[in-house]
Amino acid sequence: MEIADLCAALVRIKSENPPGDTRDITEFMREFASGLGLEMKVIRRRGGRYSLVSARPKGKLLFCGHIDCVPALPDGWSIDPYAGIVRGGKVFGRGATDMKGGCAAVLWACREWIETGRELPADLAFVCDEETSGTYGIRTLLARKAIVPCDCIIAEPTPPLSPNVGQKGIARLCCTFRGEPGHGSLYPEKGVSAIMEAYALLDYVKKLHDVSFAPGDPDLCGLIRDSAAILAELLDMPRAHEVLTRVMYNPGKIEGGEKANIVAQQCRLELDLRIPWGCDTGALLEGLRKHAPRGELTVTNLAEPSLTPPDAPLVTTLLREISEVHGRPARPIVQWAASDARYLREEGFPVVEYGPGEIRTLHAIDEYVTVESLEKTSKVYLGMLSRYAGD
Secondary structure (H helix, E strand, C coil): CCHHHHHHHHHHCCCECCCCCCHHHHHHHHHHHHHCCCCEEEEEEHHHEEEEEECCCCCCEEEEEECCECCCCCCCCCCCCCCCEEECCEEECCCHHHHHHHHHHHHHHHHHHHCCCCCCCCEEEEECCCCCCCCCCHHHHHHCCCCCCCEEEECCCCCCCCCEEEECEEEEEEEEEECECCEHHHCCCCCECHHHHHHHHHHHHHHHHCCECCCCCHHHHHHHHHHHHHHHHHHCCCCHHHHHHECEEEEEEEEECCCCCECCCEEEEEEEEEECCCCCHHHHHHHHHHCCCCEEEEEEEEECCEECCCCCHHHHHHHHHHHHHHCCCCCCEEECCCCCHHHHHHCCCCEEECCCCCHHHCCCCCCEEEHHHHHHHHHHHHHHHHHHCCC
16 A cells, blocks of 8 residues: 555545544544554544544644545536545545545654654544534544643645644634514615625625734734745735735625515524734624624634744744755745644644645645655654654
8 A cells, every 4th residue: 555545545435524424534544553553542422523542642742633524516526526536646536635635644654654663752633523613523632631732733735845833813603683574565665684784794894804904023924924925826816915914704604584575584694704813803703793783693613813933843843854855945834724723722732734735626626635745745744753753
C-alpha cells in the first residue's frame, strides 16, 4: 500500500456530516493504527459519531484531524464522489482535500517512523463532527480530558509553504421573526411581514460588511496583509484582504410564511458571520439585535478570532521543517474559515494547521488531493516527529 492508496481507502468510506456517522472509518483507522502497534481508544457519541484517540496521551505533540466530511451530490461530478480513484497523480473524491488526505499523511508518517523501531513521540486524535459544531468530536475529547494540552498540528489543507496560525472568529445565529398576518392584497399598507423583517436584518448585515476592521497590533496587521497577498494569488481572489478584514456573512437558510396571499406571520433565518480581528463581537451582536426589533436572535456558535503567535516554538519549528522539505522559505498565514483549532486554543493548546490538499476544490465538485502533496506533507510530519523526539 502507498500513501495514495491509503487516502483513497479513506475516501471510499462514507462519513458525511450530516448525518455524522463515523463508525466505519473509525474502525478502519483503528485497525491501521493497531497494525503499527499503536494503542488507540474509541470515543463514542450517539448517532454513530465516533472519534479515535491515543489511549495513553504523552502530552508532547498532538496530530489532529477530522474524519467527517461534507455531503456530496453526484450531480456534476466526473466520477463517483466516493470511488476514491487514483489517477494522473491525484486522489479524487469527497474528503480527499478536506481532510482525509491530511489524516492519511499523519498515519503514513507514523508508519514510517515506527518502522525505524522507535516509539512514536506524539499523540493522535481523529475526530468526528468538525463540519458542524465539534460538539460530539473535539469538544467531547476536551471535556473528557482524552487529550492533554501540548503543541498541536491539525492536518487541515493549507498552502504547501504556508501553515495557518490564526483564524477569524465565528458567530452562527438562529433568528426567529414574528409578523402581523393579514390579507396579502393589502400589504404593505396592512400587516407586518416576518419575511421582510428578516430581509431588513440582512440589509443591515450587508452594510456592516462594508466596514473594514484592523487589530491594534501592528505585527498582526502585517501578518494579515501578507496572508492576503498569499491567498489572493493561491485562490485568484484579488479582494482577499477584504475577506480577512471585514465581517463576511452567509444567510445559509431562510424559510417562512404560510401562503402567497397571507402576510407572513413567521420566518426563520440561519445566519453565519465570520468576525475579523479588531471587531468587537459584543457590539456586533448588540447591533444585530437592535436591527431586529421583531426578531429573537439565538447564538448557536460563537468564537473570537484566535491566533498562535508566529514566533511560538511550534510555528518556528514547523516553518524550518517545511523549508527543508520544499527547498523554499515558508511563511505563516491567517485565514478566514473556522476549525477545531479555536476550541483547542481556548484550552491552552498552541495550534497550527498544516496539511495536504487543493484548497480550490475544498467542498467542491471533483475534489482531489495530489499524491505529491500527500508525500511531501508526510515528510514534513516525519521531520516534526524527529524534532520532538529530540533527534
